[in-house]
Every structure is written in structure tokens, then in C-alpha cells.
Amino acid sequence: MIMGCLTIGIVLAAASVVLASVLLYYSMPMDAEVHPAIHAELAMYINSTQWTNGTAVSWNVTAGETENKTFDVHNIGNVNLQVTMYVSGLPTNWSLIFAGNQTILLPNEWLYSNLTLTVPVDAISGHYYWAPTVIATPT
DSSP, X not given: OHHHHXXXXXXXXXXXXXXXXXXXOOXXXXXXXXXXXXXXXXXXXXXXXXXXXXXXXXXXXXXXXXXXXXXXXXXXXXXXXXXXXXXXXXXXXXXXXXXXXXXXXXXXXXXXXXXXXXXXXTOXXXXXXXXXXEEEXXX
């Protein structure tokens, strides 16, 4: 009889351990959706030559004249980009126009455009410096 009670006690203890394990086991199903990393990048070409950021663009103009350069932009990233050019430091009464300003380019899309520099008639001969900035904003 003592043996039977001991056996029943052992079985109940084992059942308690199993029950406690089940009660402490939590199921936490999860899922995830992975999106591609945003990659915003442009390749730019002036007169069909690839332009590298920070490289000077030279113009040879005469006072009172306008000169054009082709300015092609390729969205080589994986997100839509709005391309905007800001010009700072341009001499007074000069004009630099980017015909494609604020264009939105889809991934792998090209913008074929022009840069037009107009120098006033009264411009004094010399070497001038200014700094346009192209900004690509994801849309």
C-alpha cells in the first residue's frame, strides 16, 4: 500500500512538472515584411560626359551672349526623385537656368535637359565662380 501511494505521488509530481511546463510555454507567432532599402542616386552628364560631384563646369562666354550645355540626369536609384537645382553666388544680372528643374524621375528614368547661361552685355572680362547645387528629393 505504501508502495502504491508512493507510485501515485511520483506520478502526480511528474504530471505537475509537465503541467507547469505547459503553463510556462508561450506561443508568439510573428511575421515580417521586408522592404528593399531606399537607394537614392543620380548619374549626371554635361555635354554627354559624366559629371562627378564637386567637379567644376567651365563656360567660355562673351559678354551679352547665352551659352547652352546639355544636362542629362539618370535616376539610378530605386525610388522616385525630384531633381532641383539651386544656384548661389552667380554674378549680378547673370542667369543660369536648368530647364528640367523640379522634374520627378522614376527609377531608371532619364531627364534630357539643358543648362542655359546668360551673361549681361556689361559683364567685365574676368574669371567668375559660383556654386549650383543639385538636390534629389525622394517623393
